Amino acid sequence: MIIATAGHVDHGKTTLVRALTGVDTDRLPEEKKRGLTIDIGFAYQDVATAPAPDIGSEAGPKSEPKSEPGIVMGFVDVPGHERFVKNMLAGVASIDFALLVVAADDGVMPQTEEHLAILGLLGIQQGAVAITKIDRVAPERVQEVMKEVNALLAATPLAGCPLFPVSGEVGTGMAELKQHLIAAARRHAERADAGAQGHFRLSIDRAFTVPGAGLIVTGAVFSGQVAVGDRLILACHGKTQGIEARVRGLRALDREADLGRAGQRCAINIAGADLHQSVVSRGDWLLAAPVHAPVRKFDARVRVLESEARPLAHWTPVHLHLAAADITGRIAVLGERRIMPGEDALAQLVLDAPIGALFGDRFILRDQSAQRTLAGGVVIDPFPPNRGRARPERLAMLRAMETEAAGPALTDMLAAADQGANNGVNLSQFALARNLADLELANLRQMEGQIVLAANDGDLALSLEHWQQVEQAILTALAAWHEKQPEAVGPNDNALRRALTPPPAPALLAAAIAHMVAQRTIIRDGISLRLPTHSPRPSDSDLALWKEVALILEEGGIRPPRVRELAEELKMDPKRMEAFLKRCARQGRLMAVAPNRFFPPAAVRELADVVERLCAAAPEEGFTAATFKNDTGIGRNVAIEVLEFFDTSGLTRRQGNVRHLRRPAAAVFGDN
Secondary structure (H helix, E strand, O other): OEEEEEOOOOOOHHHHHHHHHOOOOOOOHHHHHHOOOOOOEEEEEEOOOOOOOOOOOOOOOOOOOOOOOOOEEEEEEOOOOHHHHHHHHHHOOOOOEEEEEEEOOOOOOHHHHHHHHHHHHOOOOOEEEEEEOHHHOOHHHHHHHHHHHHHHHOOOOOOOOOEEEOOOOOOOOHHHHHHHHHHHHHHHHHHHHHHHOOOOEEEEEEEEEEOOOEEEEEEEEEEOEEEOOOEEEEEOOOOOOOEEEEEEEEEEOOEEEOEEEOOOEEEEEEEOOOOOHHHOOOOOEEEOHHHOOOEEEEEEEEEEOOOOOOOEEOOEEEEEEEOOEEEEEEEEEOOOOEEOOOOEEEEEEEEEEEEOOOOOOEEEEEOOOOOOEEEEEEEEEOOOOOOOOOOHHHHHHHHHHOOOOHHHHHHHHHHHHHHOOOOOEEHHHHHHHOOOOHHHHHHHHOOOOEEEEOOOOOOEEEEHHHHHHHHHHHHHHHHHHHHHOOOOOOOOHHHHHHHOOOOOOHHHHHHHHHHHHHOOOOEEEOOEEEOOOOOOOOOHHHHHHHHHHHHHHHHHOOOOOOHHHHHHHOOOOHHHHHHHHHHHHHOOOOEEEEOOEEEOHHHHHHHHHHHHHHHHHOOOOOEEHHHHHHHHOOOHHHHHHHHHHHHHHOOEEEEOOEEEEOOOHHHHHOOO
16 A cells, blocks of 8 residues: 655645655655755655565565565655745645645645545545644643644545544654555555556656666556566657667566556666666556556546646646646636535646646646646547637537446447547547556447447447437448439448538448448448449440440559540540530449549559558558659659549548558558
8 A cells, every 4th residue: 555645834744754654755855954844755654564675676675585565655755845835736646645744733724625626626635634743832832733723624535534643753642644555555455456457657756776776666566567577668748759678677566576556666687788877767657568658648537736826728828736746737618617615626737748648637736936836637539629619519528538337438438429520439549548458448349338349549439319310321332322323323421421411421431331331331432432232324325435435444554554545546625525524423433533634443443452562561640642643653643643642532641741551452452
């Protein structure tokens, strides 16, 4: 069990921890010199016997035989001075139990109140209060302070927690406090195994080098477990690119161990080609690769402290403290433009640099100058859409996302998607946001009342009712198209989307089409879509002309002649030739790559295969028009026309001067 102290400066927090564990948590020379805690310190106490820490431990340079950790109390001693609240926040980011410390001579002070408010915003519900320095005051003063503290706690999650009058210097009352903490640790140990689910995440609050061992990072494990030999990612906050790391050794709760898990503090010896102490800082994450997904914004539920004099206004600049990180940004209040003191609301945090955040992570907001705690909250969606963050349907989806358990949350989100203009639930994104293990995701995919559609950017889940509406809309649109244009094969994907009201998201439509094609509910002919019962029939004159045109186009290969060149060779009016080629395109015989150039489907597919090959060779960098031109030899102007056609067809996505593959060629143009 991890216990953090809290309270005003010089109220005896460090003395109290030393009396409980025998460890002086003030490790910095300046702390020793000034007698003032500046940074977080650590101490550990075995419930049965006191441990002897090893080299690389957080508490000191001793050694012990390797053993499996049992019931251990880990203490995080935080600074109480107002100038070091940032460090205090790093220490209490992931704790199980709060030990509020109030000196009997001073009573409740400003940092007592701020620390208590922070604990409440972080959702800490287990705790106790130590009334310290009772040897310096009369018994009546102790009783007075205890009443003052009880009144302070009354409106907080720690209301009713026990108070222990103690003296860390002379030992009065320490046995009772220690026994209470031991009992709490034993109760916590009985429930601790449930926290090891999900992928591994450790919030780094210290990094140092040990001779003969190398780089050590320490911090609280938020989720999952880690073992010696595991390969992880060092995610530096403020950066999107992670650094690969291998676990060489670890200590869990200051014991040498083979395994560390959620709820523990761990010191991990990591190694990697690009790893050294200078690249690691407080606020970084050490985590499993599947959950390395830094974000610049996230949606959350934010609660403003009741003690605030003014509402928290939309677009207020803030300091965000999440885990051990401190990063600046702004708060966008969703719905109303402000949050009143003592109230909560949905909001989006827009940050100045990337940060690691997942569903359920709690955070604190302080003012722009980092002098005052304003609010706190919990992450709901770390991957919000780029637009429409305050639309009613988006707010309804966020409220559904707040459901804590994954299964009921998915059910609520599917229902919210049915009611709004949303387009299903991306299961891969859902699993990442909630840090779900593969088995948990597999179970969600089997839930009744839904259908899962395969998609490139993460499979989409829809309620059966929603899916039936989408499927029927597609069938109805195709039937109407065939009735209006019986000579044509059918619309392409984009034309079909425009025919639907409201038009579904491109990702949903692509997944729906792929599913319906696989089920033979609809047929893909080249770039066109049709019902199985529809068969376009050209006129006899068009069939005769097609035989001549097909021979010429076949000779042209992947660089067919332009409309005017075809007309000249067959001695036809160019406008008549253009009208004929357009009819062939509607029938699926040709594809209108440009207004003056029509390609046979086989030629388009050959060029699409080239695109797939270029993207496979450089998946991150993409490819340029010049690369495509040189590879195909079709000339610059034709290459640009083809690539623009691929962009509109959904095969490629252009970003500046390069292109990336959006969907496989077979999904866009059918199989060869």
